[in-house]
Amino acid sequence: DSGVTQTPKHLITATGQRVTLRCSPRSGDLSVYWYQQSLDQGLQFLIQYYNGEERAKGNILERFSAQQFPDLHSELNLSSLELGDSALYFCASSVKAGGRRAQYFGPGTRLLVL
């Protein structure tokens, strides 16, 4: 158990819909990362937040957005969902934001878009 929690564990929805994925980092961790794992794209970095502020952006679609709240939990919002958005979405956290920090991953949210 990494100490990172994600909810829900599974999500099934329809095309065009909007969903919110939630992540609680390990106690004391200030930085949160979102990754997407799909069969065709592999594991890809989406976005990073540090203490409430966006720090880095990866291959995140404009239909996707994220935020980190004052209590340090984070939410990833996916809108206008398409079939291709079906994937496993991971949240990870680290103590600080620099690269010299290990990232600890949550169990993931498996999203299925029908």
Place this chain on the structure above:
Amino acid sequence: AQSVTQPDIHITVSEGASLELRCNYSYGATPYLFWYVQSPGQGLQLLLKYFSGDTLVQGIKGFEAEFKRSQSSFNLRKPSVHWSDAAEYFCAVGGDTGTASKLTFGTGTRLQVTL
């Protein structure tokens, strides 16, 4: 741009045999290197990490990895594989870019262990 290559998509070893999973990276500065393991339906568990110093790093579950700068490699090894090691293994590279950081992952190596 940073990248990671894991040349072996699938490896099968017998229980008790030694294991080496290959990882080659590309990174413009000093790399930080990681190995993660993912069991079916599970999240990613950190096996070990390299930031600096001793190029042979020890991790959990009896795994070790050796950083070879001249070969841009960070291969994962285990002297004796157990059936419970069957999983998918991911190598990742990151770097120090101030307060921004991301990991770039390889495509993974699926390990099958035969009894």
